[in-house]
Amino acid sequence: MDRKEPGFNEKQDDQNDIVKAGQKEERKLSEKAESSREEPGTGTKIDDVYGDFEDDLGDEDIAYKYSGDEEETSRRRPVWLRIVAFLTIMAFLGLVAATSFPPYRGQLLELVLNSLKLQRDIDAKLLQAVVQISVVSQKQNVPLAADQKSGSGFNIDPRGVIVTNHHVIDGALNITVKFPDGKVYPVRGCSSRPEYDLAVLTLEAEGLPTVPLNANGEPAPGDQIRVVGNPLTLNNIVVEGKVEGYLLVGSKPDRVFSIDAPIYPGNSGSPVFDRNDQVVGVVFGTLKSSEEGREKTSGVAIPIREVLELSKVISNGL
Numbered sequence: 386m387d388r389k390e391p392g393f394n395e396k397q398d399d400q401n402d403i404v405k406a407g408q409k410e411e412r413k414l415s416e417k418a419e420s421s422r423e424e425p426g427t428g429t430k431i432d433d434v435y436g437d438f439e440d441d442l443g444d445e446d447i448a449y450k451y452s453g454d455e456e457e458t459s460r461r462r463p464v465w466l467r468i469v470a471f472l473t474i475m476a477f478l479g480l481v482a483a484t485s486f487p488p489y490r491g492q493l494l495e496l497v498l499n500s501l502k503l504q505r506d507i508d509a510k511l512l513q514a515v516v517q518i519s520v521v522s523q524k525q526n527v528p529l530a531a532d533q534k535s536g537s538g539f540n541i542d543p544r545g546v547i548v549t550n551h552h553v554i555d556g557a558l559n560i561t562v563k564f565p566d567g568k569v570y571p572v573r574g575c576s577s578r579p580e581y582d583l584a585v586l587t588l589e590a591e592g593l594p595t596v597p598l599n600a601n602g603e604p605a606p607g608d609q610i611r612v613v614g615n616p617l618t619l620n621n622i623v624v625e626g627k628v629e630g631y632l633l634v635g636s637k638p639d640r641v642f643s644i645d646a647p648i649y650p651g652n653s654g655s656p657v658f659d660r661n662d663q664v665v666g667v668v669f670g671t672l673k674s675s676e677e678g679r680e681k682t683s684g685v686a687i688p689i690r691e692v693l694e695l696s697k698v699i700s701n702g703l
Contacts, residue, residue, distance in 0.1 A: 390631060394458055396547050397477070398407065398604055400492030422545070422618060425468060425651075437449075438625035444574050445631075447506045448598040452655070464506065466624075468576075468605060480516060481583040485631075486646075491645075493617065496617075496619070496624070496647070496649075497619065497622070499624070500621075500622045500623045501621040503611065503624070503625055504621075504623050507611065507613075507623060507658070507662065510542065510594055510656075511594075511596050511613070511658070511662055512565060512613060512621050512623075513564065513566065513594040514539055514540045514564075514593070514595050514596045514623060515537065515538075515539050515593040515596070515613045515614065515615075515655070515656060516537070516538045516540060516547060516562050516563060516564050517535060517536075517537065517538075517562070517563045517564070517615045517620065518535060518536045518538045518547070518549055518553055518554070518560065518561075518562055518563075518564075518586075518654065519533070519534075519535050519560070519561045519562075519563065520534050520535065520536070520553065520554055520557045520559070520560050521533055521558050521560075522534065522555075522556040522557050522558055523558060523653075524555060524627045526568070526594065531558065534553070535615065535618070535651060536549055536550060536553035536554075536615075536650065536651065536652075536653040536654045537549065537613075537614035537615045537616075537652060537653060537654040537655040537668075538553075538562065538586070538654040538656075539596050539613075539655075539656040539664065540564075540593050540594060540595050540596065541595055541596060541598060541643040541692075541696055542593075542595060543589075543590075543591060543592050543593050543595060544588070544589075544590060544591060544593070545562075545570060545588025545589065545590040545593050545659065546581060546582075546585060546586075546587055546588075546696060547562055547572075547585065547586040547588065548583070548585055548651070548656075548667060548692050548696065549583075549584050549586065549628045549654030549667075550582050550583065550584060550653045550654045550667070551578065551579045551581075551583055552582055552584045552653065553584065553599070553653050553654050553670075554575060554577070554584050554586070557575075558570040560584065560586065562588060564593070564594070565621055567618060567694065569590075570588040570589070570590055571584045571588075572587070572588065573585070573587050573588060573589050574587040575587070575697065580636060580637060580638060581596050581637060581638070581639075581691045581695075582637075582669045582685055582687065583667065583687060583691055583692060583695055585692075585695050585696055589624065596656060596658075596663075596664050597663045597664065598660070598663060598664050598689050598692065598693060599659060599663035599665045599689060600662070600689070600690075600693055603631075603642070603665065603689075603690070604628045604631045604657075604659055604665045604666070605628065606628050606629060606631075607627055607628060608627060608628045608660070609621055609625065609627050609659075610624075610625070610626055610644055610646065610656050610657050610658060610659060610660075610665070610666075611624065611625045611626075611638055611657075612624050612625075612626070612644070612646055612648070612652065612655050612656070612658070612668060612684065613655060613656060613658065614651065614652040614654070614656075615651050615652075616648070616650060616652045617649050617650060617651055618650040618651065619651075624646050624647050624648075625638040625646060626644050626645045626646025626647075627644065627645050627646075627685075628642055628643075628644055628645075629642070629644060629645050629683060630642065630643060631643075632672075632685070634639070634685065637687075639688070640688070641669075641685050641686060641687055641688065642666060642670075642686055642688065643672055643683045643684065643685050643686075644657065644666075644683060644684040644686060645683055646684055647684075648668060648671050648682070648683075648684035652668050652684070653668060653670070654667060654668065654669075655667070656668075657686045664689055664692075665677075665688070665689050666686035666689055667686055667687045667689070668685070668686050668688055669683050669685060669686065669687055669691060670684075670685050671683065671684055671685065672684075672685050696703065
């Protein structure tokens with residue numbers, strides 16, 4: 386039975402087929418280079434899930450040094466003062482996100498509060514390995530002008546091997562990687578597989594936090610998962626959901642899987658964790674569909690086996 390897929394979202398511009406695994410259904414859609422468009426005849430809007438941002442770069446390179454006396458004073462600060470400082474920072478980040486992404490303004494507080502709850506049940510070391518990728522790229526059709534965009538990624542090697550999406554770093558003039566501890570590293574090398582929308586970035590570092598990869602299999606439909614990323618200019622946001630099923634999407638050679646979890650701009654390159662806190666996939670876009678008359682948005686992720694193949698090539702060259 387032939388029908389159109391109502392709104393797949395990724396950074397490709399071919400005429401592609403979508404075939405749902407395990408069923409005799411073929412879906413077709415026409416993808417364009419615009420980051421936001423409507424599918425002819427369906428009214429379905431397709432958006433990429435990495436976010437442009439207007440914040441100035443370079444602030445993360447500033448390091449503050451304290452004397453021993455100042456460090457001792459910092460340790461003596463009362464708990465209430467730390468709580469006030471934390472709430473102030475969260476309010477500021479929320480204001481920045483609300484200003485940058487007005488359509489999601491009403492969801493920000495719930496997103497942050499749910500993330501704080503979920504962070505209690507996940508290994509803090511894993512969160513430290515999920516990074517923000519900042520990219521300066523040449524502005525399309527505007528000579529001598531540059532764009533800034535950001536996405537998520539995760540580190541899989543203590544020396545610095547960062548996994549993200551190809552469309553996050555596509556056309557980059559400069560790439561930096563920021564870890565949750567505030568340290569920023571310039572990217573020294575890059576290898577990508579555009580057909581899978583995967584990229585691996587290499588850094589020059591030692592002893593960096595890493596995440597474990599699940600090389601033994603794929604998540605099954607119904608499996609519980611968690612996604613950690615940097616959506617809407619926020620940092621280390623955790624969301625949870627479940628695997629919906631597997632699809633053949635566009636020109637991608639192999640199946641990807643859809644997830645029932647909230648995915649926003651900035652989530653591209655986010656790791657998908659299983660219940661054993663191992664990475665089983667990489668978020669690369671969203672899929673919009675209609676369910677009981679309502680529009681539903683699902684995340685879509687690349688299985689980790691493709692990451693393993695690409696990372697082996699990079700790691701052997703380090």
